[in-house]
Amino acid sequence: MTDHIIQIRNLHKSFGDFKALDGLNLDVRRGEIFGFLGCNGAGKSTTIRCMLSLIKPDAGEILFNGKSTREHRNTFLRQVGCIIEKPDFYTNLSALDNLRISARMYGMRSKKEEILSVIELVGLAGREREAVKTYSQGMKQRLGIAQALLHRPELIILDEPTNGLDPKGIIDLRRIIQRLKTDFQKTVIVSSHILSEIELIADSFCIIDRGKTVIQGRTAELLSENEMLVSVETDQPEQMFRLLQNAGREVSAPASDDQTLTIKTGRADIPDIHREIVRSGLPVYGFHARKKLEDLFLNLTQNTDAHAGLN
Amino acid sequence: MLDLIRTEIFKIATKPRSYIGFAAIFAIVVIIQLALYADGQAYLDFLIQSLNQSFEIEGMDFNGNLVGFIILQTLIIQMPLLVALVSGDAISGEIQGGTIRSLLTKPVSRSQIVWAKFIAAELYTLLLILWLGILAWVVSLLFFGPGDLVVLKSDSLVIVRNADTVWRFGSAFAVAFLSLSVVVALSFLLSAIAENSIAPIIITMSVILLFTIIGTFDIPVFNQIKPFLFTTHMIVWRNFFDRPLPVDQIAQSAGIMVLHIVMFLGATLIYFNKKDITQ
Numbered sequence: 001m002t003d004h005i006i007q008i009r010n011l012h013k014s015f016g017d018f019k020a021l022d023g024l025n026l027d028v029r030r031g032e033i034f035g036f037l038g039c040n041g042a043g044k045s046t047t048i049r050c051m052l053s054l055i056k057p058d059a060g061e062i063l064f065n066g067k068s069t070r071e072h073r074n075t076f077l078r079q080v081g082c083i084i085e086k087p088d089f090y091t092n093l094s095a096l097d098n099l100r101i102s103a104r105m106y107g108m109r110s111k112k113e114e115i116l117s118v119i120e121l122v123g124l125a126g127r128e129r130e131a132v133k134t135y136s137q138g139m140k141q142r143l144g145i146a147q148a149l150l151h152r153p154e155l156i157i158l159d160e161p162t163n164g165l166d167p168k169g170i171i172d173l174r175r176i177i178q179r180l181k182t183d184f185q186k187t188v189i190v191s192s193h194i195l196s197e198i199e200l201i202a203d204s205f206c207i208i209d210r211g212k213t214v215i216q217g218r219t220a221e222l223l224s225e226n227e228m229l230v231s232v233e234t235d236q237p238e239q240m241f242r243l244l245q246n247a248g249r250e251v252s253a254p255a256s257d258d259q260t261l262t263i264k265t266g267r268a269d270i271p272d273i274h275r276e277i278v279r280s281g282l283p284v285y286g287f288h289a290r291k292k293l294e295d296l297f298l299n300l301t302q303n304t305d306a307h308a309g310l311n
Numbered sequence: 312m313l314d315l316i317r318t319e320i321f322k323i324a325t326k327p328r329s330y331i332g333f334a335a336i337f338a339i340v341v342i343i344q345l346a347l348y349a350d351g352q353a354y355l356d357f358l359i360q361s362l363n364q365s366f367e368i369e370g371m372d373f374n375g376n377l378v379g380f381i382i383l384q385t386l387i388i389q390m391p392l393l394v395a396l397v398s399g400d401a402i403s404g405e406i407q408g409g410t411i412r413s414l415l416t417k418p419v420s421r422s423q424i425v426w427a428k429f430i431a432a433e434l435y436t437l438l439l440i441l442w443l444g445i446l447a448w449v450v451s452l453l454f455f456g457p458g459d460l461v462v463l464k465s466d467s468l469v470i471v472r473n474a475d476t477v478w479r480f481g482s483a484f485a486v487a488f489l490s491l492s493v494v495v496a497l498s499f500l501l502s503a504i505a506e507n508s509i510a511p512i513i514i515t516m517s518v519i520l521l522f523t524i525i526g527t528f529d530i531p532v533f534n535q536i537k538p539f540l541f542t543t544h545m546i547v548w549r550n551f552f553d554r555p556l557p558v559d560q561i562a563q564s565a566g567i568m569v570l571h572i573v574m575f576l577g578a579t580l581i582y583f584n585k586k587d588i589t590q
Binding site: 015049052053054055056073074075077078080082084085086087088089090091092093097101102104105106107147 | 314315317318321322325326327408409410412413414415416417418419420585587588589
């Protein structure tokens, strides 16, 4: 069996004159959390919909375990659980009934205990008999994951799973995604335009722009820990700049009205920088270290709306 | 496939709108029955007053068969709307609710989904017709008693013997079911095209209204297209109360309606199989 669970080759799809996918290529390794990044309208959802046969591509090939998903559609769909944008349910029915319907569609005679165990896994135990219309967006998202897991698929696809979630919901979802990989050995593809989320959980990621793959690889390789950015917010930027420069730091000179300085450094040096600043007694209103995914993303995507798509 | 059909039946059964048809039929039938129970003879006298001017009519009584026929004639106009309420929502309701994405990412073909939904909608229509039959005819027989059925036509009067009414009513309900199946198939096609569940219902009713209006005008250009309009054949159930029975006309109408069902359902299958789900 191939190392790659998903391989996409030269995928094309147009809607009228608009090229949504323009020769997209993608490889997803088995057992990893794969981040699928792009601005709004870059082609993430179209790619996922092509994978799941919701949209028919004009050209190209999608392989699952080395076999064409078009030719082996049902075999593929039997091995996939997904949430596309937001999970939608028959809201007049309970979570239990919704999951029963889903199980029947897979030809599963799911026992109630099996359904209840998935409900428990996503933290909805005790609420399973309530109509879904009474659920919050976060609860629906959890139920969506329960539905995606019910038939024990090999691959989970989550398209913009954090849409509409509050910060707690986002944190809970992140934990669930990590558990899918560590506890259940699932491969998870997460599409998002929230870079910080992908940075936290993805083993590999891919950035697409205007329907084309711009970059793809392992997170650790693409985001070297030797290249991080530290932002320091102060109302005495000149003094702070001198302090850091004297300490031999690679710091950008502050603009006249800018109170934030940016230092390029390695991860190991961040505690030292922090210590130097504290010792100086200069006032600090913000101290934020980040890897360079955001910069990488902005450099690689030429889309003028890039900033609008970032959170 | 059986699991799919069962799922679709379950979905219909758990939607409140599915019960509107049953409630509406119950309300209308009971109101008509009560009104006829109170003033039935006066109504009958009014109906045959023109005949009384030329003939002396005796022994024409008010009975369950006549009440059943009157109700059927009145309600059959409303039935397409009640059917379209459910069938027009079958696919578009899934699109509007977003559940179509989940539905189409399951390991079943799109054609199987359309068939399962169509069969479930047909079962619903059958139940609705049975409900109408039980309330309009069986209950009327219990209340008003059996008797010969006198059917008044614009140019004639047909008397159906009581012993003959069972198979005639049975056949009329069967053909009425076929007529409503055309409505189911049409609203299914519109349901596959539309993105919301109101449009297929409104368009289905508009099409029926338009075709019915065309059918009522005696204009040469309309007369040429009338035989091809399904609405022309939807009233063929009345022919079961004719003597002699116009078998050829009934068979021809039934054939044209079956052809419409095949055409609408075929178009639905082709369209739905090609449809990109972009919502």
